[in-house]
Amino acid sequence: MPFPDDATGSASHKSRRKRAAMLGHDMRAAISDILGGLALSDLSSLDPDSRRQLQRVESAAEQLARLTDETLALVTGETEKRGAPAHHSRLGPFLSRISARWQAHAEERGLGFRLELGEDLPGTIGTDAAALERILSNLISNAVKYSGAGTVTLRVHMGPKEALCLHVIDTGPGFSDAAISQLFEFAGRPADNSIPGTGLGLHIVRELSQRIRGQLQVENVRGGGAKVSLVLPRTAWAPGVEAPGRFDDLPDLSGCPVLLAEDNETNQLLIRQMLETLGADCTLVSDGQAAAEALETGQYGLALIDIEMPRLSGIDVIRRLRTGQGPCNSIPVLAVTAFVLSANRDQIYAAGADGILAKPIMSLEAFGEAISRVLSKRVCRGCGPRVREDAPFDRVHLDRLLALAGPDRGLELLTRMREDFHTVRKGLEEGCTKGDTAMIRARTHVLISLAGAIGNESLLARAEQLNGAARRQMPVDYISLCPPVMRQIGVLCDALSAEAASRYGELAS
Template sequence: MVCRPDPDTAPEVTEMPGEQSDGPAVRGDGDAQSPRNRAAMLGHDMRAAIADILGGLALADLSSLDPHSRLQLQRVQSSAEQLARLTEETLALVVGDDSPRAEAPVLTSLGPFLDRIAARWRAHAEERGLGFVLDRADDLPAGIGTDPAALERILSNMIGNAMKYSPAGEVRLRVQMGPQEALCLRVRDTGPGFSDAAMARLFDYAGRPEESSQPGTGLGLHIVRDLAQRIRGQLHVANVAGAGAEVSLILPRRSWAPGVEAPAALSALPDLVGCNVLVAEDNPTNQLLVQQMLETLGATATLVEDGEAAAEALAAACFDLVLIDIEMPRLSGIDVIRRLRAAEGDGPATPVLAITAFVLSSNRDQIYAAGADGILAKPIMSLDSFGEAIARVRRKRPSPCTAAVPAGPFDRVHLDRLLALAGPEDGCELLTRMREDFGTVRIGIVQGAAAGDMALIRARTHVLIPLAGAVGNTALQADAEALNAAARADDRAAMGGLVPRVLDRVDAVCTALAQEFDIRFALEPAR
């Protein structure tokens, strides 16, 4: 499964004097002209512009175009998606924030990801008179848990370098499984290969040999190495007998299927048949894109164009899900969510997914504090990412329009899938480790609560959130998130009610897993 950002407390929304609030403040310091705030607002507008480009391309029918034109537009689309990710990371560096994409591995559908890479680089190869071949094995995993932006940057630098140094012939991307389920991505070219001088300075910053006839600074492989380390991959570089070079990225199973999360996360898109979804979005392109995605998932969409209309719709009807843009005229998304949560009181709450180009941690804190259950960053990259965001929100908060189904200590389908994929011997070890992890988390929460150690509680609940998700216990996962947020805010009153409930749920999971272990492993007859 994909881990959610930890909800946290945040300063109140600030407004410029005499102006109506149309979104979350970038910071709570009230200085809109500070370099940090100006950079954040510029980043917001850049993301909004890129979202329009991607939305328009997603809605366009490319099938009537000739192959060359279609290839070029697919290249534009792939490059725009990468530009959106780079914009987010650059903005995070400029304002001194952490990139939200670095928080947890993201489940990425491998086939469509490779198709996008191929579409982008076939066009580049065509311009240079080269061939580009995507060669993929038949036994690849359907999805991988990693940082897709980092992986795309790695492959872009590897393929770009290969094309740069290949005057003729082809560049080939081979994707296959290696020993011990390692995922291997190999880029081979037909150029002259690496010189001795280049090998001596391999991965150095600005490591291009002085005698090189090619333009550039030599940053490509340095970037590749840095990003490979970030996603726990390994790089292999070698000259090919005859001619050319091969650069390989090797992702051990632990890096593309981290922990126990990846097998459980390989699930289909959510089935929204019969669901009525409110979409509050003022941009016509984004409205149409979201509506088409929802209809693909089986939902019925009700569209409104501003915050006041959204608030009126929520007051008049019950919705299974709310998708809300944070920056809207008349009333901001933040204020709409606050009104909704105030009106719901202690009763059943509507799942809310915020869709926004404000993606820094301070913005996310404000959105979660207002009562959102999840955040999806603009531009929306794919139906997969859209569906996954909705699925996470619905797991966290079931619809108030349908009867809730009582949840057990764990989801048997989740556990069966995990143990089946692990095999008998590894399954025994996996279940043992899960029981130990739950026990360690419980001890830490008890100790943290007794000593008033907020850092310890935050650390243990940070582990508990994905652990509860791995066994499909959404109630425990939601309580762990709430306890994490309360510990961050040093809210002792909220913790007083949350700690006993979390411990009770952890105890129930531990008891159920112990019984499951006895049934599956401890009672097996000796061979």
């Protein structure tokens, strides 16, 4: 049960909440060391069995990190933040990690484990990867538990209407009539079941499937065994359909001078390796005082600041940076921390951080996405190009808008959208020429909405950068950002006219 709210809870409850937050920090830090050490290890020289066991440990540690977050949220009363950006996952590596983990489990019980992949699978999915991993882990765990011999199979393929289908098939006795009647119920195990267990697995699977908008199907296989299927409609798995992500590609930090302030040696090696993979020129300091002094030079385009450091905390480093004078106080800052509860986040953002990256760092993709979001808010001087040029519009988004408008008003919608983009472009040109930041902010506010509606993620990111530069009264930034934004708008207007001509035989005026 969560603790009472701070406003009404007793002192002892507040003390327990604080202690839970501190324990959560130390738990995440320990898991971060495990994952960091595994990520930095060269497993290629190991024999296949040893390599597989370490991959299994890595996969389990990643899931433990996610479960730690969820458990702490329940214990402390934290609520899940709605509307948070979706985290895209590469499906192939995700399934390979699942396979590596459960192959070892199956072999321990004398079973085989097989991963069967269809040829037309998507490269990236927008589904909550933590929830999907828990679903598959529970299903595979049950399959391994009930199969006395044979092979457990995870089969993934595309079904009708672009549905993503994931099947877990075992060679056990199948579901009895008693089990079917209580399927998915809390602790819904038949009384005569002789195999140890609580019966919570399928109940958890059902709740998680509903969370990610999936459909569960259960059947007994002819000849023996059971098959449990998770079917994800396109709207549940496709990136950008219902919960659009903004950064599909890793950011390009070529030539960008980055300051990394981190005192843990494992994290130093891991984060530095990731930054160099992205092309950054990385300078490392290991305490807060050294970080503050380095930032005062104004030579860095991006800073990654650990919150818990000796001599000076990361929050004090960020606060000192933001209250300083000169161009250095506008450096994009990504805070790195094992404290993830809302009170900690609020304190870090209040100090002036542009984003927060929680330890342990789960992947290069998550690391790159966190940096991309920070760089969408502030201009990084010295960095190479970051924003990928999208197609002028996403056809799924445009088709949906035209469907909502109806067959008789499609041309009117395209014409109005083109006029709105033209008005925004004219206003931005005037605002940048006159240095009118209020006009720039007003026009970029409209542009953010328009670019999001048609799925142009790079224009959306640039509009947010431009809006932030105008809000901070930074002429150097907004003057440099205006030309590429206006060029993109021009390309988009031409594309809308061509689309109107193609669909309706008329140009959008």
